[in-house]
Amino acid sequence: xxxxLFDAAIKGFFNILQLKVFFAMLIGVSIGTxxxxxxxxxxxxLVYAILLxxxxxxxxxxxxALLIGASSVSAICAAYLPILFGxxxxxxxQATVLDGYPMGKKGEGRRALGASFMAGGMGCLIGTLTLxxxxxxxxxxxxxxxxxxxxxxxxxxxxMVAVLAGRRPIKGLIAxxxxxxxxxxxxxxxxGIMRYVFDQPYLLDGMAISIIALALxxxxxxxxxxxxxxxxxxxxxxxxxSLFDGIKDTLREWWLVVRCSFVGVWVGIVPGLGSQVVDWxxxxxxxxxxxxxxxxxxxxDVRGVIAPESANDAKDGGDxxxxxxxxxxxxxxxxxxxxxxxxxxxxPGPEMIKKNADMIYSIVWIxxxxxxxxxxVGFLLAAQLAKLAEVRYTFMVPIxxxxxxxxxxxxxxxxxxxxxxVGFGILGYFMRRSGYPRxxxxxxxxxxxxxxxxxxxxxxxxxxxxxxxxxxxxxLALAALxxxxxxxxxxxxRKEASASTFSGAxxxxxxxx
Amino acid sequence: xxxxxxxxxxxxxxxxPAQQGYVVITIISAVILxxxxxxxxxxxQSFYEGKTITMIAGTEPGGTLDMRTKALTHFLKxxxxxxxxxxxxxMPGAGGRKAANxxxxxARPDGLTIGTPVSGFLMLAVLKEPGVDYxxxxxxxxxxxxxxxxxIFHSRKEASLSNLEKLRAASGVRIxxxxxxxxxxxxxxxxxxxxxxxxxxxxxxxxxxELDAALVRGEIDARPNLAETLIRRTPEFVDKGLMDLxxxxxxxxxxxxxxxxxxPEIASFARSDKARSVIxxxxxxRTTGGPYILPPGTPKERADVLKEAVRKxxxxxxxxxxxxxxVGDDLAPVTADDVEKAIKALKPDAxxxxxxxxxxxxxxxxxx
Numbered sequence: 015x016x017x018x019l020f021d022a023a024i025k026g027f028f029n030i031l032q033l034k035v036f037f038a039m040l041i042g043v044s045i046g047t048x049x050x051x052x053x054x055x056x057x058x059x060l061v062y063a064i065l066l067x068x069x070x071x072x073x074x075x076x077x078x079a080l081l082i083g084a085s086s087v088s089a090i091c092a093a094y095l096p097i098l099f100g101x102x103x104x105x106x107x108q109a110t111v112l113d114g115y116p117m118g119k120k121g122e123g124r125r126a127l128g129a130s131f132m133a134g135g136m137g138c139l140i141g142t143l144t145l146x147x148x149x150x151x152x153x154x155x156x157x158x159x160x161x162x163x164x165x166x167x168x169x170x171x172x173x174m175v176a177v178l179a180g181r182r183p184i185k186g187l188i189a190x191x192x193x194x195x196x197x198x199x200x201x202x203x204x205x206g207i208m209r210y211v212f213d214q215p216y217l218l219d220g221m222a223i224s225i226i227a228l229a230l231x232x233x234x235x236x237x238x239x240x241x242x243x244x245x246x247x248x249x250x251x252x253x254x255x256s257l258f259d260g261i262k263d264t265l266r267e268w269w270l271v272v273r274c275s276f277v278g279v280w281v282g283i284v285p286g287l288g289s290q291v292v293d294w295x296x297x298x299x300x301x302x303x304x305x306x307x308x309x310x311x312x313x314x315d316v317r318g319v320i321a322p323e324s325a326n327d328a329k330d331g332g333d334x335x336x337x338x339x340x341x342x343x344x345x346x347x348x349x350x351x352x353x354x355x356x357x358x359x360x361x362p363g364p365e366m367i368k369k370n371a372d373m374i375y376s377i378v379w380i381x382x383x384x385x386x387x388x389x390x391v392g393f394l395l396a397a398q399l400a401k402l403a404e405v406r407y408t409f410m411v412p413i414x415x416x417x418x419x420x421x422x423x424x425x426x427x428x429x430x431x432x433x434x435x436v437g438f439g440i441l442g443y444f445m446r447r448s449g450y451p452r453x454x455x456x457x458x459x460x461x462x463x464x465x466x467x468x469x470x471x472x473x474x475x476x477x478x479x480x481x482x483x484x485x486x487x488x489x490l491a492l493a494a495l496x497x498x499x500x501x502x503x504x505x506x507x508r509k510e511a512s513a514s515t516f517s518g519a520x521x522x523x524x525x526x527x
Numbered sequence: 528x529x530x531x532x533x534x535x536x537x538x539x540x541x542x543x544p545a546q547q548g549y550v551v552i553t554i555i556s557a558v559i560l561x562x563x564x565x566x567x568x569x570x571x572q573s574f575y576e577g578k579t580i581t582m583i584a585g586t587e588p589g590g591t592l593d594m595r596t597k598a599l600t601h602f603l604k605x606x607x608x609x610x611x612x613x614x615x616x617x618m619p620g621a622g623g624r625k626a627a628n629x630x631x632x633x634a635r636p637d638g639l640t641i642g643t644p645v646s647g648f649l650m651l652a653v654l655k656e657p658g659v660d661y662x663x664x665x666x667x668x669x670x671x672x673x674x675x676x677x678x679i680f681h682s683r684k685e686a687s688l689s690n691l692e693k694l695r696a697a698s699g700v701r702i703x704x705x706x707x708x709x710x711x712x713x714x715x716x717x718x719x720x721x722x723x724x725x726x727x728x729x730x731x732x733x734x735x736x737e738l739d740a741a742l743v744r745g746e747i748d749a750r751p752n753l754a755e756t757l758i759r760r761t762p763e764f765v766d767k768g769l770m771d772l773x774x775x776x777x778x779x780x781x782x783x784x785x786x787x788x789x790x791p792e793i794a795s796f797a798r799s800d801k802a803r804s805v806i807x808x809x810x811x812x813r814t815t816g817g818p819y820i821l822p823p824g825t826p827k828e829r830a831d832v833l834k835e836a837v838r839k840x841x842x843x844x845x846x847x848x849x850x851x852x853x854v855g856d857d858l859a860p861v862t863a864d865d866v867e868k869a870i871k872a873l874k875p876d877a878x879x880x881x882x883x884x885x886x887x888x889x890x891x892x893x894x895x
Binding site for chain 2 (some may be wrong): 062201361363474
């Protein structure tokens with residue numbers, strides 16, 4: 015190494031001490047905030063794609079400040095929609111709707127937002143710290159997990175259906191099976207076989223999870239407001255809780271934040287997992303590991319907001335570990351970030367650690383500072399945006415429908431997506447009325463594709479000998495233990511409170527309607 | 528004509544009816560010529576002035592194709608008379624079929640919609656795959672920026688397949704790829720077919736990055752990759768000798784890669800005319816690159832304006848620099864005529880289509 019990492023860290027910090035760098039970061043923060051509040055189709059990849067031809071003409075550190083500023087804030091501020099309107103945010107922030115929206119309905123929207131920003135900010139810092147720690151030794155982390163290990167972890171994730179289904183295990187299994195079945199639509203990657211395509215080009219690539227999640231949760235929420243004829247926070251409950259209550263909640267749950275942030279970092283580091291699972295894995299972990307009040311998950315438990323938000327924001331740090339230290343992009347956004355680095359003459363990967371360690375540290379500093387700025391911006395805006403929840407339903411319901419339809423259309427810009435969003439919206443409404451847990455279906459949908467892929471790859475590469483791999487055996491044992499303790503906890507909770515039996519995260523909230 | 532008589536020169540002895548006729552014909556011809564020039568100018572300049580051209584990209588924002596489009600638009604605008612606004616609309620899905628179907632069936636042939644589906648949309652039509660509602664011979668092609676590609680077939684050092692003899696002798700070599708039908712998958716299958724590998728096993732379902740990690744972990748033994756990607760993303764694979772490089776597929780044929788010119792070309796492995804033909808079929812499809820297209824029926828004058836603008840853009844040094852910056856590869860332009868020629872040549876017989884489908888499909892590889 016040409017310079018010590020400490021020297022590089024100092025130099026990296028001095029690199030960013032320029033007015034224009036901070037100005038660029040603030041512009042990025044503004045763009046990120048707008049992206050977070052706008053319908054979900056306006057995601058970071060599109061923003062990066064628009065910004066890239068402009069910023070590559072700038073000085074590297076200024077361009078990096080704009081790009082990193084936008085992406086880190088976008089993740090932190092992604093909780094507005096799920097908490098205030100019950101509309102899932104972009105991928106990585108969908109599970110927040112499970113407890114965020116019930117909190118909003120109980121008059122605790124501000125508290126939920128406070129918790130979400132605080133958890134997001136802390137998650138972002140933990141992700142950044144991990145990036146700093148990982149700089150000397152990142153490679154083994156990435157090569158540690160093979161397809162067999164990842165399959166077992168996905169299997170472990172699927173066991174969360176037990177939590178999400180609660181009192182209705184059969185309905186939970188049916189919903190999860192429906193999700194798994196929908197995940198099989200499209201051309202199967204491994205065999206090329208068309209499944210449930212019916213000669214429709216629209217179905218060749220399968221169904222978009224983001225559109226289905228938007229429909230399953232967003233439309234029933236909008237219908238809910240229309241039918242009760244009340245705004246989100248006009249649901250006959252007094253307004254209570256403040257942003258500071260949310261901050262206090264998060265600080266009290268610091269250990270949960272740390273654990274879920276590591277879930278996020280890990281998802282960010284491992285190639286192929288993607289952001290769609292991060293919030294669900296963290297939420298499941300929080301619900302499974304809760305020692306007290308587990309029955310409150312799905313009914314407006316602040317831990318159900320803290321877990322997915324901290325994981326989602328910590329993931330960016332994990333993403334950067336692989337992007338900067340190995341040159342492996344983890345998604346479209348990081349692929350575009352690599353394009354920008356290449357255009358500036360940097361070669362992400364081991365070469366960059368050797369030759370441009372100061373620039374890596376500049377990125378780390380910017381990531382950390384942007385995370386703090388994003389949290390502060392979130393707090394500043396939250397007080398104003400939270401007022402939206404008090405708006406009359408006659409005004410709010412049409413806006414929600416516009417957001418849902420616009421969000422669905424902007425994913426692929428295909429008119430058929432509007433048909434799908436309406437169809438799944440109706441399905442979501444009836445699932446909620448009949449007590450079928452919608453999160454179990456989303457979980458099946460999210461994990462189904464990954465499980466199939468990892469299982470296929472494991473068998474194709476190792477035959478059935480993958481079952482004898484030590485890491486697989488350990489992970490299987492952990493998954494079995496986790497499921498055992500979850501089920502035991504549920505049974506105990508039932509015994510302890512026969513009147514208000516533990517109904518599980520979402521099945522219970524579903525029955526509220 | 529009567530009005531023009533006011534401008535007639537005084538009659539001379541030689542001015543007979545025949546001469547008067549010539550004058551009228553000359554004037555009419557001149558008027559027609561002026562009208563043609565005015566029309567051309569109107570089509571070339573006034574038509575695009577203040578107009579908006581929509582680029583239909585067949586992938587999501589952020590992919591290589593998107594970067595190619597981004598690099599092009601700013602410079603293309605400069606080279607179209609009237610400097611129209613150019614916007615990009617993304618229409619990903621079905622391996623480019625969605626965008627191509629849109630260009631064929633929905634887009635108005637008015638010269639204001641340019642398509643850039645992923646290059647695979649051509650082969651999907653040649654192979655008569657489902658979901659193809661377009662005729663590739665009816666599109667109007669404007670050229671392509673990426674007519675050169677080099678694929679390298681390599682295996683991990685620990686697999687002990689250091690030379691071709693060992694590779695051919697090994698049984699059950701695990702070759703990784705993205706999806707069945709993906710270009711990298713087809714190239715891997717072509718190498719296995721041409722080399723006559725014994726019971727090669729194809730492990731799919733990876734992203735490009737995951738494939739590299741799987742190679743290092745030993746989950747797969749070999750994979751093909753684009754030479755430029757190999758150098759850029761995993762330089763240590765080559766520099767530190769972590770991989771054994773076995774062969775190269777050059778498109779177009781004979782276009783050597785400056786760094787890997789020593790590697791044997793895939794065609795040299797083939798032991799039958801059939802094998803050579805199917806390799807050439809793939810090569811031809813790759814040589815067209817990812818062309819820019821216009822809907823069938825676009826007026827010739829407007830198509831010509833756009834063809835010329837694309838040609839000028841490809842020759843613009845500033846564009847070439849921008850392309851290198853955004854895409855990472857050097858520009859390898861293919862002219863509109865060359866794209867059309869290559870596509871006309873893409874008319875394999877039924878037997879060749881069958882063989883290609885077997886190679887690009889999921890089943891066992893045919894034997895040479």
